[in-house]
Amino acid sequence: MTISKPVGKNSVNLSKDVSQIQILLNRYRTRNEPLLRVDGLCGPKTVSAIVVFQATKLGNNRPDGIVDPGGPTLRALQSGQKHDPEPKPDSVSRSDRTPSIAKTGERQIAWGARVPSDFKAKVIEISADLDMSPDLLMSAMAFESGETFRPDIKNAAGSGAVGLIQFMPSTAKALGTDTDKLSKMTATDQLDYVKKYFEGQKKKLETIEDVYMAILYPAAVGKGRDHILFGKGKKAYDQNKGLDKNEDGKTTVGEAASKVRSKLQKGLRPGYFG
Structure with a gap:
C-alpha cells in the first residue's frame, strides 16, 4: 500500500491516499480505541491518530501529523510491527511495486x-x-x-x-x-x-x-456505506432481512458489511x- 501525495495536517489529502493511511493506522489502535472510519476524509481524528503514532511509535518529540510518500512515518506504518517503532533496514522490501513494505515473513497483518x-x-x-x-x-x-x-x-x-x-x-x-x-x-x-x-x-x-x-x-462496490442494496418488498430484502439493523425497510452497504x-x-x- 503506497500513497502518491502527503496525507495529514494541511496536506494534499487525496481521498484514496487518506483511505490507505486510515487502514494502516487502524493496525495500531489499542483495544479500547474505536477504529477510524475509512472514508477518505482527513479529519481531526485521522490527524490526531497520525500525531499519536509519530509520538509513540517513532518517538518524535515534535510530530507534524503528516505522512509523506516514502517517508519514515509511512515506512513504519507499512512495516506492520505493532511494537517496533523503527523498522530495521534489513526488514524492508525493495520491491518497486510496493516500496518499503516489510518482508512477508516478518510483516504483521x-x-x-x-x-x-x-x-x-x-x-x-x-x-x-x-x-x-x-x-x-x-x-x-x-x-x-x-x-x-x-x-x-x-x-x-x-x-x-x-x-x-x-x-x-x-x-x-x-x-x-x-x-x-x-x-x-x-x-x-x-x-x-x-x-x-x-x-x-x-x-x-x-x-x-x-x-x-x-x-x-x-454491483455495489465503491457505492459507499449509505448506498441502498435492498428495499422492503423485494425478495432480496426478505432473504436478508436480518441485515437491516435499524429496521427502516432498507438495507445499506454499511449495514450489510457491519x-x-x-x-x-x-x-x-x-x-x-x-
Whole structure:
C-alpha cells in the first residue's frame, strides 16, 4: 500500500491516499480505541491518530501529523510491527511495486496470528498483486469462513457455497473449477482462486465494505456505506432481512458489511494481529 501525495495536517489529502493511511493506522489502535472510519476524509481524528503514532511509535518529540510518500512515518506504518517503532533496514522490501513494505515473513497483518506462516505470506503477496490491503482480505475471509480459514467450510444455510470466500457453484465454474475440487485443496492453494476471483473485479477495493461487496454484491462496490442494496418488498430484502439493523425497510452497504467490519476490528487486536 503506497500513497502518491502527503496525507495529514494541511496536506494534499487525496481521498484514496487518506483511505490507505486510515487502514494502516487502524493496525495500531489499542483495544479500547474505536477504529477510524475509512472514508477518505482527513479529519481531526485521522490527524490526531497520525500525531499519536509519530509520538509513540517513532518517538518524535515534535510530530507534524503528516505522512509523506516514502517517508519514515509511512515506512513504519507499512512495516506492520505493532511494537517496533523503527523498522530495521534489513526488514524492508525493495520491491518497486510496493516500496518499503516489510518482508512477508516478518510483516504483521489482521488475523495473521491465526493462520500458518505460508498462508499469511501468500495473502500478503496476492494482496500486493491486487493492490488491496491484506487486513481487509483477511477480515473478509475470517467472516466468510467463520474464522476457521478452512478451504472446505460449507455454507450453513445449504447454498452450496464453500471455502475461504464461500465460492458458489456457479462462481467456481466460472473460475474453471468446482466446489468439490476447491474443498479438497489446502487453504494456501485455494488462495489462488481467491486471487483469480478478485482479479475479475473492475473497481479498486479500498474499504472493508468494498471487499465484502465484491463477494456479496459486486454491483455495489465503491457505492459507499449509505448506498441502498435492498428495499422492503423485494425478495432480496426478505432473504436478508436480518441485515437491516435499524429496521427502516432498507438495507445499506454499511449495514450489510457491519459484521465484516467487526471482524476487521477483532483481527487487529492482540492475539489475532500477527
